[in-house]
Amino acid sequence: MSSDHVNVAIHEFGGNGRPLLLSHATGFHGYCYLPIADRLDQQFTSYALDYRGHGATPCNDDWDGDWFRYGDDALAAARRIAPDGGLIGFGHSMGATGLLMAAHREPGLFDLIIGFEPIVFPTAMPDDGGDQDGPPSMVEGARRRRPTFPSFEAAVDNYASKPPFQFVDSDMLRLYVAHGFRPSPEGVRLKCDPAHEALTFMGGAGHRLWDALPEIDTRVVVIGGGDGEGPAQIAPGIAERLPDCLFISQPDSTHFGPFVDPAGTADLIVDLTAGLTTDLTT
Template identity: 65%
Template sequence: MRVPSSDRISVVVHHFGGDGRPVLLSHATGFHGWCYLPIADRLAERTTAYALDYRGHGSTPRPEDWAVDWDRYGDDAIAAAEAIAPDGGLVAFGHSMGGAALLMAAHRRPGLFDLIVAFEPIVFDPSQARAEEPSPLVRSARRRRPSFESFEAAIENYSSKPPMQAFDPDVVRLYVGHGFRPAPEGVRLACDPEHEARTFETGATHRTWDVLGEIGTRVVVVGSADGAGPAEVAPLVAERLADARFVEREDWNHFTPFEDPAGVAELIGDAIDTELG
């Protein structure tokens, strides 16, 4: 379904089916909702899963001449969540950027969520931000090959090199199948590399850090031990939240939702049982 958000954008929300309480899956920068179908499938006996595509990702368009503003990702999360659970009480899983957007939504719409599982959300202290050379993620996004001669060629390319070399094969196929569009040259990325780069570049500029203590929603913050920025800040995010529990998995990394969908689905199910009974 398509639901209205800010800037006259209609956000695409995918219904993945299942049987049970509704759960919203919220994706990371550069990806899209379909990448989380393997997680949804493993939760299907106990939840009804939905996933959204944020603006400029997957099937949701980017406003023309839009300078990336992370607060608008929060608008998209609210639009999707309210469409799924207009009376509130939703459970949500957010990965990276998707975790930050869910926290924005929870701050602006108290009661919208009963529980958020935030996997290394991109929420940094903006007072610590400093001008520096573009991060490897920004440089990598700007160098990303935007098109291939076919879907099959794209799958073969991504499956042969890191980080996607370690992804569950279904995730790679879903990333390509729903993240590329037919084009004169073959197929082209729906998420423009420059849009992805700008999203990475501006990830420390939103002010969610300053309002974490005002968020009343129960949050399980998940962190890994891979040493990257989101992993380092995850326990600090949990400390600042009003009602949160921190879970660290030393055997995981920032891409684990794509590498081990079964393990992440189990974590989400355990969080629902533990936090909501």
């Protein structure tokens, strides 16, 4: 159970080995990362959570976009999966932020967090004067997102025909639709309501985890893509502020990297966790 009496949905994907928690990006859900988990079943027992308002986890009507409540969700999931610690976390975008928030509150839970482009903006961005609203294009894009389709197949066909989904792994796209929509009188409807997604984007620039990054003692790997904007632009700065962190640049990747190349992402997780007894900074 998380804060506000939210019961966080946790999906067990099976496998053999130490526990791995997969933590999803805004607007998605845990099942999107099953193509990654399937490739890790000899190294890990994989789990994924759904943050409040996403997938199978409900959200209270009075939620105000406070990202630290997402941190509560990540912490609740981590405690249930590995109450004695030893957990590996892989977080994507907002999901990476949630894991960092959880590690800040309870450092002993995680042996390693791998964060693909966390959303942790500097307290006062140089161009925005400290504005706490999220990127206008992302907020408005979420508000305008089409919430319904006549069928699951119609949703898959629609997304597959245009960016960014036309570039993602086909299995991931089908999982996104199968577990991200529910039957409705119109056909199928998004579980993550566009208004909830917009509120999440608005809150992404307002939390102040940036100030707490130097207090996070957990080992972290921060991965940044190559487009040089938004999350990719701030990723190196996040890594610099974390006390025990390795930064990895993937110049050919975008913010959708884990969805475009789940096999490569799984290989990277294996590589990064193979040497947990060594110093990441050497």
